[in-house]
Amino acid sequence: MEVHKIPTKPRSQPSGKTNKKLDLSKLNPEQKNAVLHVDGPLLILAGAGSGKTNTMTHRIAYLLAEKQIPASRILGLSFTNKAANELKERVRSLTGTVLGPRATKGLIVSTFHSLCVKILREFAGRVGYTPQFSILDPHDQESIVKEILKLINIDAKKFDPTWVLFQIGQAKNKFLSGEEAGAFFDTLKGPKVAYDDYSIALQSVFPRYQERLKLLNAMDFDDLLFNAVTLLENHADVRESLSRRFQFILVDEYQDTNPSQFRLLQALTSTHHNICVVGDDDQSIYAWRGADPTHILNFDHYYPGTKKIILDQNYRSTETILSAANQVISKNSKRYPKSLWSERGAGSPIHTVAVEDDRAESQMVTEEILKRVQENQRPWKDFAILYRSNAQSRIFEEALRLHQIPYKLVGALSFLDRREVKDLLSYWKLVVNPKDDTALRRVINWPARGIGKSSIERIHQDAVLYQLSFYESMQSHAVQGDLNEKAKAGTKAFCELQERLSAQLFGIVRSEYEGRDGDFLIAVSEWAKRSLEAIGTKAALLSEDEDTAKAMKRFDNLEELANAIGMMDLAPASHEGSPQNGAMVLQEYLSQLVLDSKEDKKDEDNENQNALTLMTLHGAKGLEFPIVFLVGLEDGCLPHQRTIDEGTDLSEERRLFYVGITRARDELYLVRAKNRIRYGKAIPRNPCRFLEDIPQDLLLERDESSTPDFRSEEAQKKHEDEIQNFFAEIQKRLNKK
DNA sequence: CGGTCTATAATTTTT
DNA sequence: TTATAGACCG
Numbered sequence: 001m002e003v004h005k006i007p008t009k010p011r012s013q014p015s016g017k018t019n020k021k022l023d024l025s026k027l028n029p030e031q032k033n034a035v036l037h038v039d040g041p042l043l044i045l046a047g048a049g050s051g052k053t054n055t056m057t058h059r060i061a062y063l064l065a066e067k068q069i070p071a072s073r074i075l076g077l078s079f080t081n082k083a084a085n086e087l088k089e090r091v092r093s094l095t096g097t098v099l100g101p102r103a104t105k106g107l108i109v110s111t112f113h114s115l116c117v118k119i120l121r122e123f124a125g126r127v128g129y130t131p132q133f134s135i136l137d138p139h140d141q142e143s144i145v146k147e148i149l150k151l152i153n154i155d156a157k158k159f160d161p162t163w164v165l166f167q168i169g170q171a172k173n174k175f176l177s178g179e180e181a182g183a184f185f186d187t188l189k190g191p192k193v194a195y196d197d198y199s200i201a202l203q204s205v206f207p208r209y210q211e212r213l214k215l216l217n218a219m220d221f222d223d224l225l226f227n228a229v230t231l232l233e234n235h236a237d238v239r240e241s242l243s244r245r246f247q248f249i250l251v252d253e254y255q256d257t258n259p260s261q262f263r264l265l266q267a268l269t270s271t272h273h274n275i276c277v278v279g280d281d282d283q284s285i286y287a288w289r290g291a292d293p294t295h296i297l298n299f300d301h302y303y304p305g306t307k308k309i310i311l312d313q314n315y316r317s318t319e320t321i322l323s324a325a326n327q328v329i330s331k332n333s334k335r336y337p338k339s340l341w342s343e344r345g346a347g348s349p350i351h352t353v354a355v356e357d358d359r360a361e362s363q364m365v366t367e368e369i370l371k372r373v374q375e376n377q378r379p380w381k382d383f384a385i386l387y388r389s390n391a392q393s394r395i396f397e398e399a400l401r402l403h404q405i406p407y408k409l410v411g412a413l414s415f416l417d418r419r420e421v422k423d424l425l426s427y428w429k430l431v432v433n434p435k436d437d438t439a440l441r442r443v444i445n446w447p448a449r450g451i452g453k454s455s456i457e458r459i460h461q462d463a464v465l466y467q468l469s470f471y472e473s474m475q476s477h478a479v480q481g482d483l484n485e486k487a488k489a490g491t492k493a494f495c496e497l498q499e500r501l502s503a504q505l506f507g508i509v510r511s512e513y514e515g516r517d518g519d520f521l522i523a524v525s526e527w528a529k530r531s532l533e534a535i536g537t538k539a540a541l542l543s544e545d546e547d548t549a550k551a552m553k554r555f556d557n558l559e560e561l562a563n564a565i566g567m568m569d570l571a572p573a574s575h576e577g578s579p580q581n582g583a584m585v586l587q588e589y590l591s592q593l594v595l596d597s598k599e600d601k602k603d604e605d606n607e608n609q610n611a612l613t614l615m616t617l618h619g620a621k622g623l624e625f626p627i628v629f630l631v632g633l634e635d636g637c638l639p640h641q642r643t644i645d646e647g648t649d650l651s652e653e654r655r656l657f658y659v660g661i662t663r664a665r666d667e668l669y670l671v672r673a674k675n676r677i678r679y680g681k682a683i684p685r686n687p688c689r690f691l692e693d694i695p696q697d698l699l700l701e702r703d704e705s706s707t708p709d710f711r712s713e714e715a716q717k718k719h720e721d722e723i724q725n726f727f728a729e730i731q732k733r734l735n736k737k
Numbered sequence: 738c739g740g741t742c743t744a745t746a747a748t749t750t751t752t
Numbered sequence: 753t754t755a756t757a758g759a760c761c762g
Contacts, residue, residue: 079752080751113752285750388749445738641749678753
C-alpha cells in the first residue's frame with residue numbers, strides 16, 4: 001500500500017533554456033549560500049540526499065559564468081571516477097546553455113589518484129622516476145611481495161602477503177616516515193602468529209618493496225598519493241605553481257580523506273585558502289583504510305575563518321525512512337549534530353523480516369521483488385539489494401538467476417581481472433615501460449613459446465648478477481647464453497616481437513595528423529589490434545579453451561579493449577603532458593584502465609539497462625533506489641565479526657547501516673536470517689544490534705521462520721542477569737520499605 | 738614443460 | 753561448501 005505517489009522524473013533539472021544567466025532559483029537558501037560563497041574556505045555538511053552534487057555543480061558553474069574564473073583555474077576532486085565524471089558532465093550541461101559548449105574546456109574534475117598521476121608524469125624526475133612509470137594493480141603488488149618474502153626466507157603461509165601489503169598501504173596512506181612506519185608496525189598484531197615477529201617482517205619487507213618498485217619504474221595506488229605529496233612538499237617551485245594554477249578547489253566526500261590526501265590539499269592551497277569541501281561525517285565509512293574523519297570535524301581548525309553550511313533538507317526519502325536513519329545515527333557521539341528532514345510525507349512503514357536462514361533470505365527477497373514488480377509495475381532497476389560483504393552476493397545471484405531477474409553485480413571480478421585481459425595489457429605495459437618485469441614475467445611464455453621454469457630462472461639470475469632488467473637479460477640471452485634451443489628461439493622471438501611493436505607504436509606521431517586527433521587515436525587503436533595478431537592471442541585462446549564460442553567471445557573482448565583506445569578523451573596537443581605519440585597515448589590509456597577498474601567495458605549498456613542492483617554498503621554510498629533491501633542484518637555480519645572481535649569502536653559499522661538506510665527513496669526492507677549456513681553448517685545468529693535503535697512504530701515486523709529467536713550463550717546469560725538484577729532491585733526496594 | 742589432481746584455507750569494506 | 757594454489761606425474 002503506497003501512501004505516497006512517487007515522482008519518477010529527475011529532480012531539480014534547470015528548466016528549459018536560460019538566457020545568459022545561471023538559474024539559481026531551484027536551490028534552497030542554504031544551497032544558494034554555498035553557491036554564492038566565493039573566496040575563502042567553505043565547509044558544506046551535506047546530509048544524505050540533500051542535493052550535494054547539485055550544489056557543487058552550481059557552484060562551479062557560478063564561478064565560471066558569473067565570476068569569470070577561467071575553467072583551468074578550477075579543480076574538482078572526488079574519490080571515484082564515476083563521481084568525477086558525473087560532476088563534470090553536469091557542470092558542462094549547466095554552463096552549456098549560458099556560456100556555450102567550450103566553457104568547461106580545461107576544467108579538471110578528477111579523482112585524487114588521477115590528479116596525482118598527471119602531476120607525477122610531469123615531474124617524475126623529481127621523485128626518482130621516469131614519466132613512463134607503470135601503475136601496479138593489487139595482483140602485481142602481491143606477486144612482488146611474495147617474491148620478497150621468499151627472498152628473505154619468510155614463510156608466506158605465516159605472513160599473508162595481502163596482510164603485509166595492507167599494512168604497507170596503511171603506512172603510506174597515513175604518510176608515515178620510515179621511523180613512524182616502524183613504530184606503527186610495532187603496534188600491530190597479525191592474524192596467524194602469536195609472537196610479534198610481524199613488525200620485524202614488515203620492516204624488512206617495506207623498504208625492499210619500495211626499492212623494487214623503483215627499479216621497475218612502477219608505483220602502486222598508494223604511491224601515487226605518497227609520491228605526489230612528497231614532490232609537492234619538497235619542491236616549493238612545483239608546489240607554488242600548482243597552487244597558483246588551481247585557484248579554486250572543491251573536494252567531494254571530504255570525510256573520506258586520508259592524511260596523504262589531506263596534505264596534498266594543504267600543498268595545493270598553500271598560496272590561497274579557496275577550498276570548498278563537501279561531505280558528511282555520518283557517512284565516513286573508510287577509516288579502516290586510513291581515512292580520518294577528524295579532517296572534516298576539525299576543518300575550521302586547519303582553515304581559520306571557514307564558512308560552514310549545513311544542508312539537512314533531504315529530497316530523497318520518506319519521513320519514515322529518515323526518522324529511522326536519524327535515530328540510528330544519533331547514537332554516535334563524535335559528530336556534528338544534525339538531523340535530516342523532508343517534505344515527502346510519511347510513506348510506507350519499514351518492513352523488517354526475519355527468516356530461517358540465508359537460503360530463505362534470498363528466496364524471500366526474490367519473491368518480494370517479483371510481487372512488487374507485478375503489483376506496482378515497478379521496473380527492475382528500482383530495486384537494490386545491499387549487503388555488508390561481497391561473499392553475501394552469491395546466494396542472491398543464484399536465486400535471481402533462477403527467477404530470471406536481470407541484475408547487475410557491482411564490484412564483481414572486474415574485466416581487468418580476467419586472465420587474458422591482464423596478459424594482453426602486460427604486453428602493452430611492457431612496450432611503454434620495458435623495465436616492468438612483473439608484466440614481462442606474466443607473458444614471457446604466453447602464448448607458449450617454450451620458455452620454461454628453468455629458462456626463466458636462468459634469465460632471472462643473470463638479470464640479478466649484471467643488474468639488468470629482466471627484459472635486458474632476455475635480450476642478451478636471445479643472442480648468447482646457456483638456454484636450450486627451444487627456449488633460445490622463443491626468447492629471440494619474444495624480443496623481436498617487442499621491438500617491432502615498440503618501433504611501430506613510437507612511430508605514430510601526433511604532429512603528422514595536424515589536428516586530426518581522431519585519426520591519430522585510431523592509428524593507435526589500429527596498432528593495438530595489430531598487436532593482438534602479432535602476439536597470436538586468437539590462436540592461444542582457441543587452443544586453451546575447448547569451447548570455441550567462448551574463446552571467440554574472449555577474443556572479441558580483447559579487440560574491444562583495442563577499439564576503446566580510439567574513443568579516448570585526448571588533451572589538446574598544446575597542453576603540457578598531453579600525448580604526442582602512440583606510446584604516450586597507450587600509457588595514458590593504461591593508467592585510466594587501472595585507476596578505473598570498476599566501470600569498465602562491461603558497463604557499456606549499463607546506463608539505461610533495466611536491472612536490479614546487487615552491491616555492498618560501501619559501494620552504495622552516493623546512490624539511491626526506490627526500494628532497498630538491507631540483508632544480513634545480524635550481529636557478526638553487520639557489525640562485522642572482525643570489528644566486534646577487535647572490541648573497539650562500532651561507530652563506523654553504525655554509519656554503514658545509516659548509509660544503507662538512507663539509500664532508500666520510498667521503501668525499505670530490513671532483512672535478517674536466524675541461521676547462516678557456513679561451510680555446510682548452520683550457525684545461529686542474533687539480530688543486528690543497531691535494529692534496536694529504530695522506534696517500533698516505524699516498523700512493520702514479520703517473522704517467516706519456524707524457530708524462535710536464537711540467543712547466544714553470552715546473550716542468554718546477559719539476559720538472565722538482567723532479569724535477576726531487576727528482581728534483586730525490586731527486592732532491595734521492598735526490603736527498604 | 739604443461740596439465741590434472743589434491744589439500745587447504747576461507748568470507749570486510751576499495752581507489 | 754567452494755576456490756585456489758601448489759605438488760606431482762605424464
